[in-house]
Amino acid sequence: MTRIPVALGERSYDILIEQDLLSRAGEHLLPYARGNRLVVVTDEHVWAAQGERLRTGLGAIAVEPILVAPGEASKSWPVLAELCDRLLALGVERRDHIVAFGGGVVGDLAGFAAAILNRGCGLVQIPTSLLAQVDSSVGGKTAINVAAGKNLVGAFHQPALVLVDPNGLDTLDRRQLLAGYAEVVKYALIDDLQFFEWLDANGPRLLAGDADARAHAIATCVAAKARIVSADERETTGQRALLNLGHSFGHALEAEVGYSDRLLHGEAVAIGMTLAFAFSAERGLCTPEDAARVRDHLARAGLPVSLRDARLDAPASRLISHMMLDKKKREGRLTLILASGIGRAFVESSVEPAEVEAFLARFT
Numbered sequence: 001m002t003r004i005p006v007a008l009g010e011r012s013y014d015i016l017i018e019q020d021l022l023s024r025a026g027e028h029l030l031p032y033a034r035g036n037r038l039v040v041v042t043d044e045h046v047w048a049a050q051g052e053r054l055r056t057g058l059g060a061i062a063v064e065p066i067l068v069a070p071g072e073a074s075k076s077w078p079v080l081a082e083l084c085d086r087l088l089a090l091g092v093e094r095r096d097h098i099v100a101f102g103g104g105v106v107g108d109l110a111g112f113a114a115a116i117l118n119r120g121c122g123l124v125q126i127p128t129s130l131l132a133q134v135d136s137s138v139g140g141k142t143a144i145n146v147a148a149g150k151n152l153v154g155a156f157h158q159p160a161l162v163l164v165d166p167n168g169l170d171t172l173d174r175r176q177l178l179a180g181y182a183e184v185v186k187y188a189l190i191d192d193l194q195f196f197e198w199l200d201a202n203g204p205r206l207l208a209g210d211a212d213a214r215a216h217a218i219a220t221c222v223a224a225k226a227r228i229v230s231a232d233e234r235e236t237t238g239q240r241a242l243l244n245l246g247h248s249f250g251h252a253l254e255a256e257v258g259y260s261d262r263l264l265h266g267e268a269v270a271i272g273m274t275l276a277f278a279f280s281a282e283r284g285l286c287t288p289e290d291a292a293r294v295r296d297h298l299a300r301a302g303l304p305v306s307l308r309d310a311r312l313d314a315p316a317s318r319l320i321s322h323m324m325l326d327k328k329k330r331e332g333r334l335t336l337i338l339a340s341g342i343g344r345a346f347v348e349s350s351v352e353p354a355e356v357e358a359f360l361a362r363f364t
C-alpha cells in the first residue's frame with residue numbers, strides 16, 4: 001500500500017493506492033459509515049462496471065447508491081439540485097461523509113454537493129478513471145458547468161480520504177484511459193524529467209494494463225499533485241497554475257467542439273501540451289528536440305497531437321478568442337504555461353495574444 005499525505009493543516013488527508021483496494025474498502029471506510037451505512041454517488045457506467053466490487057468490499061456496511069447519468073452534462077444545476085434533495089431525503093447530515101465513486105464528473109459533482117449540503121459535509125473520493133485517479137480526486141476543486149462556461153460555479157472542498165484502486169481501471173475504455181494518460185505525461189513535463197524517461201520506457205506497459213506500472217505512475221502523479229496543492233491550495237502563489245500546462249490551448253479546442261465527445265479533455269490537453277512545447281521552442285526557450293520528443297511520446301501512445309489528428313479545422317483567430325474568454329488572462333494578456341525543457345515548466349503571465357495567434361496560424 002502506498003500512502004501519500006496531502007499536508008493542509010487541519011484539512012490534511014491521505015491518498016491510499018493499492019491493487020484491489022476496492023475489495024478491502026470496508027476497512028478504510030468504516031470510520032465514515034455512521035450507522036454502518038454509506039451514501040455513494042456514482043454514475044451508471046461506473047456502477048455497472050465496478051459497483052459490485054465496491055459493494056462486496058464494503059462487507060457489512062450498507063450502501064445507498066445514488067446514480068447519475070454518465071457524462072459531462074451531469075455537472076449541471078438540475079442534476080446538482082436533484083442530488084442535494086436526494087442526499088437530504090436520505091438523512092445526510094453535516095457530520096456524514098458522502099462517497100464520490102466515479103470519474104472526474106462524479107467527483108466534481110458529488111464534491112460540490114458535499115461542499116454545500118448542510119453548509120458542508122464530509123467527502124471521500126474513490127476515483128475510477130485514470131484522469132480522476134491522478135488528478136481530479138486530489139486537491140479539493142469541485143464544480144459544475146453553467147451557461148457562462150465550464151467549472152464556473154464550485155468550491156474548494158477537500159476530501160477526508162482518497163482511495164485509489166488501479167485495478168478498477170480494467171473496465172475503463174481505451175479512449176478514456178488514453179485521455180487520462182495525457183494528464184500523467186503532464187506531471188512529467190512540469191517538473192520530472194526522470195518520470196518522463198520512465199514513461200518513455202514503461203508507458204506502453206501501463207497502457208496495456210500492467211498493474212505495477214499503473215500503480216507506480218499513479219503514485220508518482222498523486223505525490224506531485226499533493227506537493228503542488230500543499231504549497232498553493234487555492235492557486236494564489238501561482239504554483240498550482242503549473243497544473244494548467246497544455247490547458248489554455250486545450251480549453252480553446254474543447255470550446256471549439258462545444259465540450260462534446262468529439263474531443264475528450266485529455267485529448268485536448270495532449271494537443272495543448274504539444275502546442276505549449278512547440279511555442280516554447282519557437283521562442284527559443286526550449287530545444288526543438290525537446291518539443292519533438294513530447295509530441296512523439298504522446299503520438300506513440302495514441303493521443304492526438306495536432307488539430308489535424310483531432311479532425312478540427314479551426315482558424316487561429318477563433319482559437320485565440322476562446323483563449324481570451326478563458327479565465328487565465330489578465331489585462332488583455334494571456335497567461336501560458338511554457339517550458340525551458342522537459343520537466344522545466346513555468347508560468348508566463350504576459351503573452352501577447354497576437355504572438356500566439358501568429359504561432360497558431362503557422363502550426364495548425
Ligand SMILES: NC(=O)c1ccc[n+]([C@@H]2O[C@H](COP(=O)([O-])OP(=O)(O)OC[C@H]3O[C@@H](n4cnc5c(N)ncnc54)[C@H](O)[C@@H]3O)[C@@H](O)[C@H]2O)c1
Binds near residue numbers: 043045105135140173
Ligand atoms: N476537480 C479537479 O481538480 C479536476 C481536474 C481535472 C478534471 N476535472 C473534471 O473531471 C471531468 C472529467 O473526468 P473523467 O475524464 O474521469 O470523465 P468521466 O467522469 O465522465 O468518466 C469518463 C467515462 O468513463 C466512465 N468510467 C469511469 N470509470 C470507469 C471504470 N472504472 N470502468 C468503466 N467506466 C468508467 C464514466 O462513466 C464516463 O462514461 C471533467 O468534468 C473535468 O472538468 C476536475
Ligand SMILES: [Zn+2]
Binds near residue numbers: 183269
Ligand atoms: Zn486537465
